[in-house]
Structures are given as C-alpha cells and as structure tokens.
Amino acid sequence: MNRIGHIRQYDSGITIVAEGDEPSIIGRVASGVVRITQTLDDGRQQIVGLAMPGEYFGHFFRSGSAFMYEAATDVAACVFPQKPFEALLASHHGLEHTVMMGALRDLELSREWIMVLGCQNTFERVVSFMLHIHKRMRMAGVPTHDRFIEFPIGRRDIAGYLGTTVETISRHVQALARQRIIRILDNSHFEICNLGRLQSLSKQHWNAMAKSITTSELDSGVPQALKGKSWSQSGLA
Amino acid sequence: MNRIGHIRQYDSGITIVAEGDEPSIIGRVASGVVRITQTLDDGRQQIVGLAMPGEYFGHFFRSGSAFMYEAATDVAACVFPQKPFEALLASHHGLEHTVMMGALRDLELSREWIMVLGCQNTFERVVSFMLHIHKRMRMAGVPTHDRFIEFPIGRRDIAGYLGTTVETISRHVQALARQRIIRILDNSHFEICNLGRLQSLSKQHWNAMAKSITTSELDSGVPQALKGKSWSQSGLA
DNA sequence: CGAGGATTTGAGGCCACTCAACCGTTGTGG
DNA sequence: CCACAACGGTTGAGTGGCCTCAAATCCTCG
Numbered sequence: 001m002n003r004i005g006h007i008r009q010y011d012s013g014i015t016i017v018a019e020g021d022e023p024s025i026i027g028r029v030a031s032g033v034v035r036i037t038q039t040l041d042d043g044r045q046q047i048v049g050l051a052m053p054g055e056y057f058g059h060f061f062r063s064g065s066a067f068m069y070e071a072a073t074d075v076a077a078c079v080f081p082q083k084p085f086e087a088l089l090a091s092h093h094g095l096e097h098t099v100m101m102g103a104l105r106d107l108e109l110s111r112e113w114i115m116v117l118g119c120q121n122t123f124e125r126v127v128s129f130m131l132h133i134h135k136r137m138r139m140a141g142v143p144t145h146d147r148f149i150e151f152p153i154g155r156r157d158i159a160g161y162l163g164t165t166v167e168t169i170s171r172h173v174q175a176l177a178r179q180r181i182i183r184i185l186d187n188s189h190f191e192i193c194n195l196g197r198l199q200s201l202s203k204q205h206w207n208a209m210a211k212s213i214t215t216s217e218l219d220s221g222v223p224q225a226l227k228g229k230s231w232s233q234s235g236l237a
Numbered sequence: 238m239n240r241i242g243h244i245r246q247y248d249s250g251i252t253i254v255a256e257g258d259e260p261s262i263i264g265r266v267a268s269g270v271v272r273i274t275q276t277l278d279d280g281r282q283q284i285v286g287l288a289m290p291g292e293y294f295g296h297f298f299r300s301g302s303a304f305m306y307e308a309a310t311d312v313a314a315c316v317f318p319q320k321p322f323e324a325l326l327a328s329h330h331g332l333e334h335t336v337m338m339g340a341l342r343d344l345e346l347s348r349e350w351i352m353v354l355g356c357q358n359t360f361e362r363v364v365s366f367m368l369h370i371h372k373r374m375r376m377a378g379v380p381t382h383d384r385f386i387e388f389p390i391g392r393r394d395i396a397g398y399l400g401t402t403v404e405t406i407s408r409h410v411q412a413l414a415r416q417r418i419i420r421i422l423d424n425s426h427f428e429i430c431n432l433g434r435l436q437s438l439s440k441q442h443w444n445a446m447a448k449s450i451t452t453s454e455l456d457s458g459v460p461q462a463l464k465g466k467s468w469s470q471s472g473l474a
Numbered sequence: 475c476g477a478g479g480a481t482t483t484g485a486g487g488c489c490a491c492t493c494a495a496c497c498g499t500t501g502t503g504g
Numbered sequence: 505c506c507a508c509a510a511c512g513g514t515t516g517a518g519t520g521g522c523c524t525c526a527a528a529t530c531c532t533c534g
Contacts, residue, residue: 038352040440046355048348060341067348075344093330103344110347111285111304115275118283118400122522147466155481163355165523178292180483187481187531203277349491359490392513402491409513424513 004088010071017058017069024065024083024098026058027051031150032075037068038162047161049110050153052136057103057177060085072081072153112204113237117163127202128170130182151188241325242317247308252296254306261302263295263322264288269312270389274305274397284398286347287390289373293339298323309390326419354400362399363409364439367419367427375380388425 010016017024019039026032034051048067051057059065066119080088089096115177116128130149135152151158155166162169176182181198183191192198244267247253254261254277264271271288275471285304288294296319317325323350326333353365367386388395392403399406413419418435420428429435 007340011368020350036348038348040356041442042353042440044356044440047353048351048355062337062341095332096330096337100333100340101298102342103459104299105335107344107347108299108303110344110351111273111275114347114350114354115277115283115287118285118398119277119281136360161355166481167483168522174356174482194278200278203279205278236505289501403513404515405490408490411514 004084005078008077008079009078010075012071012074014071014075015068016071016075016077017067019065019068021065024058024059024062025079025084026056027069027077027079028056030076031079032071032077034074034075034077035072035153035157035160037070038066039068043158046163047157049106049113052139052159054090055106056099058082060089060099064208073156112120122162122164122168123172124176124202126169127176127198128204129133129162131199131202131204134192143155147192148185149182149190149192151190153190174186177230240464242315245314245316248313248327249308249311251308251312252305253308253312253314254302254304256302256305258302259298259300260317261299261319263293263297264316265293265320266290267313267315269308269310269314271312271314272307272309272394272397274307275303275378278303281399282397284394286343286350287398292343295319297326298334309394314387318435341376352379359399359401359405360409360412360437362401363406364435365441366395366399368436368439368441372427374422384429385422386419386427391425420426422451 005028010032016034029051031053034057035047036049036051036057037045037047038043041108050054051074057069057077059067062097089099113132116125116132120128133151134149138146153161155169159166159169173182173184176198178182179192181192183193185191242265247269249269253264253271266288268290269296269297272284273286273288273294274284276282276283287309288306294306294314296304302409321351326336350369351408352361353464357365375383390398392406396406409420410419414421417432418429419429422428
C-alpha cells in the first residue's frame with residue numbers, strides 16, 4: 001500500500017480534486033480537514049461533507065468526479081492513483097471491507113445531515129453542528145476535548161455546510177453564549193457549560209445514536225506525531 | 238443466498254424496521270418503494286432516502302438501527318436476517334463488492350440531496366425531485382418512461398423528502414404546468430414538455446452527472462414479471 | 475501603524491410556513 | 505343508487521424566520 005501512495009501536503013484553500021476531473025485520486029487524511037463540495041450552475045456551492053483525519057476521500061469505481069475536494073485547513077494526506085488503489089482493493093478483501101465500512105458510516109452521517117437540513121431551523125442546525133463536531137472529535141480519538149469544542153473550519157465554511165449565512169451563525173452562537181450554554185473562548189474554541197441542554201436543543205436522540213457510531217472506528221490510524229494539541233492544524237480557511 | 242432469505246410482502250404504510258430495533262434485517266426491494274426516515278425528539282420526521290427496486294436497505298454491521306424503514310407503497314422485498322447476511326458477505330467477496338457499490342452510490346445520491354436541501358429554494362427542489370425520480374427510473378431500467386415522470390410516493394412523503402410542505406409542492410407543480418414545462422396527467426403522472434428547460438431550472442449540471450450514474454448499474458435484478466407497466470405497484474401511499 | 479479579512483450587530487424585505495377553505499375521488503352503508 | 509364521510513390535493517390570505525444589505529468592531533499580518 002505504501003508502494004503506490006505517498007504523503008502530500010496541501011495548503012489551506014487548495015483544490016485537491018476538481019469537479020469533473022478524469023483520472024482521479026483516492027486519499028486518506030492524515031491531518032487537517034478536507035471539504036467536499038458541489039457547485040450549482042449559477043455558482044452557489046454547498047459543502048456536502050467533511051473528511052477528517054483517518055477518513056478516505058475521493059471517488060471509487062467512478063469515471064468523473066461529481067464533487068470537488070479542497071483543503072479546508074492545511075492538510076496532510078496519503079494519496080493514491082485511483083486505478084492502482086482499486087486493484088489493491090480487489091486483491092485485499094480486508095482493505096475493501098474497511099473502505100466499505102467507511103462508506104457505510106459516511107452514508108449514515110450524510111443521512112443524519114439530510115435530516116438536519118431538511119427539518120431543523122438555523123438555530124438547531126448550529127447546535128447540531130457543534131454536537132456533530134464534538135462527536136467526530138471523539139471518533140477521531142482526541143481525548144482532552146470532552147468539555148470543549150473546536151471549529152475546524154471558518155464561519156464561511158460552516159455556513160456552507162449548514163446551508164445558511166455567516167451572519168445567522170454568528171447570531172445563534174452569541175445567543176447560546178448569552179444563555180450560558182456555551183462559553184466563547186475565541187472565534188473557534190468553545191467550552192460546553194451545559195451539554196444536556198445543548199443536546200436537547202438539537203432535538204436529536206443522542207442516547208440511541210451515540211453508541212452505534214462511537215463503537216465502530218477507533219483505529220483512526222493517525223500517527224501520534226500528528227495528534228498534537230490540535231487535530232486540525234488550526235490553519236483556518 | 239436464497240436459503241437464508243425469503244420474499245415478504247408489506248402493505249403501504251407498514252413499518253419494516255423501527256428506529257432502534259435490535260436484531261435487524263437486511264432487505265432487497267423487489268417492487269415498490271421503501272422510505273428511510275429519521276425522527277426528531279419532538280416528532281418531526283424527515284425522509285432521508287428512498288430504496289427502489291433492486292436496492293438494498295437496512296443496516297450492515299451495526300447494532301441498533303438509526304433509521305426507520307417503512308413501505309411507502311405496497312412493497313415486495315427479499316429479506317435476510319442480519320447476521321447470516323453479514324456472514325454471507327464475508328464469504329462471498331463478489332456480493333460484498335456489489336453491496337459496497339450500492340453504498341457508494343447511495344452516498345453519492347445522499348450528498349447530491351444535501352446540496353439540494355442546503356442551497357436550493359423550494360421551487361428548485363421540486364424540479365430536482367422530478368429529475369431525480371426521472372433519473373432513478375432509468376437506472377431501474379424502465380424503458381417507456383423517457384418522456385414521463387411518475388411520482389412513486391404521495392405528496393406528504395414528497396414534502397417529507399424535500400423538507401417542505403404539501404401546499405408548497407402543489408403550488409410549484411402547478412406553476413411548472415402553467416409555464417408549459419410539464420403537463421399534468423393525474424396526481425402522480427406527468428409528461429415532460431421541455432426537458433432542457435426543466436434541467437436548467439434545477440441548476441445542476443446534468444451533462445456531467447448523467448453518465449457517471451447511468452452507466453453503473455443495469456443489473457437491477459428485478460424479475461421480469463415485476464417489471465410490468467409500472468415499477469411502483471401504483472398502490473400509492 | 476495601516477490594510478485587509480473575518481466576525482458581529484442592526485434594519486428591512488421576501489420566501490415559505492401556517493391556518494383555513496375548497497375540490498375531486500374513493501369507499502361505505504343505508 | 506345515492507348520501508355521506510374520509511382522504512389527498514389545490515388554492516388563498518396572513519405571519520414570521522431568515523436572507524440581504526450595510527456598517528461597526530476585532531484580529532492578523534505585512
């Protein structure tokens with residue numbers, strides 16, 4: 001696997017794979033966050049997913065890329081040419097199984113997000129985003145951040161992910177702080193003062209959900225050296 | 238595969254798998270449409286996906302079900318107990334590969350839908366839904382419906398899928414008919430009068446998208462007997 | 475220290491939801 | 505056979521949440 005792939009660094013804002021690119025690549029995030037976006041003909045664009053450390057991105061068994069992959073922060077990733085990677089999958093069923101588990105988990109997260117976008121108002125979406133990030137931090141195996149939330153991406157990207165605007169996010173975050181549910185440390189760091197209240201505001205049943213996800217992947221595979229103080233290299237977009 | 242599974246019929250509206258159900262089942266739709274929903278604590282619910290003929294539904298390699306699976310129309314499905322099915326996947330890599338391809342396709346569709354919900358207004362969503370249905374009809378291998386659209390589910394479910402209301406859908410469908418872009422045959426059947434205009438209204442680049450999906454799965458595997466005049470058994474919800 | 479970007483705050487307008495009534499179809503019982 | 509209820513869909517009027525536009529503030533970096 002190491003023979004066909006190699007580590008590459010991407011600066012924040014760099015496009016890794018453009019929409020429609022033909023001979024595509026597969027990547028595995030080592031550190032940082034990759035944003036997965038799609039663009040409408042009139043230029044509007046929506047962030048449809050985020051790839052965090054340990055997760056794969058790119059298109060398997062497809063010709064053209066329907067999505068664009070960009071570095072939302074400074075990113076280190078292990079990248080593979082598509083064809084050899086697919087050949088590797090065919091010969092190593094254990095690896096194919098791992099990739100499938102990742103796809104199933106992404107599918108589950110995507111469908112949760114469809115619900116967030118489909119029937120929550122913008123306030124609830126902001127809350128859901130915070131809890132979503134909080135959950136994935138724990139999934140990525142970051143231990144110290146139990147009471148804290150770190151936004152891995154800037155307000156503009158969050159707005160793109162939530163299907164709303166930076167102004168609306170700002171208002172709702174400030175409202176949460178006024179209600180003493182969170183405490184604002186700086187633009188991208190928060191302390192959770194009342195986790196129960198936060199969860200109830202999102203209206204999602206975290207009791208049932210938490211275990212089904214958390215127990216799945218703990219082998220994030222991120223080298224210890226990269227697990228430093230912050231899982232996103234804090235090079236905000 | 239036939240030894241561990243068996244065909245079962247579900248009447249429209251029946252719950253196949255409830256949220257949180259423990260020993261779950263895997264199913265493959267033979268005819269009809271299965272709706273995949275998620276519920277908020279306060280009762281709001283969102284349709285996060287639809288399973289159409291030839292597609293699998295249910296949870297693989299998970300303990301509790303995060304979603305609810307219901308028959309949106311009268312449904313015939315081949316169902317398997319989860320554990321034996323997973324064992325079958327482990328021993329038949331070809332089947333596992335097929336399931337993975339399905340998961341990857343579902344993921345792609347989910348992300349497209351995230352974009353629809355995240356940055357399109359309700360009018361554009363109605364258009365996208367029509368084209369989405371149109372696309373999946375062709376994927377399911379229904380030949381005659383090139384100029385026609387059939388809503389496989391009722392207005393209530395469409396509203397649940399689009400994250401809007403039945404009233405809003407009604408207004409926009411009527412608007413499309415007034416602009417002579419579609420012609421209303423009955424409540425769930427439409428003729429496309431101007432496909433190009435319809436596609437441009439959705440603002441999605443169908444040129445790039447169409448091929449990448451259509452070329453993938455043609456082995457829908459639906460028995461000929463079920464491919465009759467209508468792929469949904471027209472037992473509308 | 476100044477320029478630029480990101481975030482916050484404020485005021486106004488529009489889209490879509492809510493509530494309500496109406497219409498066509500279906501199924502049921504007298 | 506018709507009356508009636510039940511249901512899904514359509515149409516209309518009013519309201520509110522969120523986007524838009526605009527300006528102030530904070531932070532970063534040269």
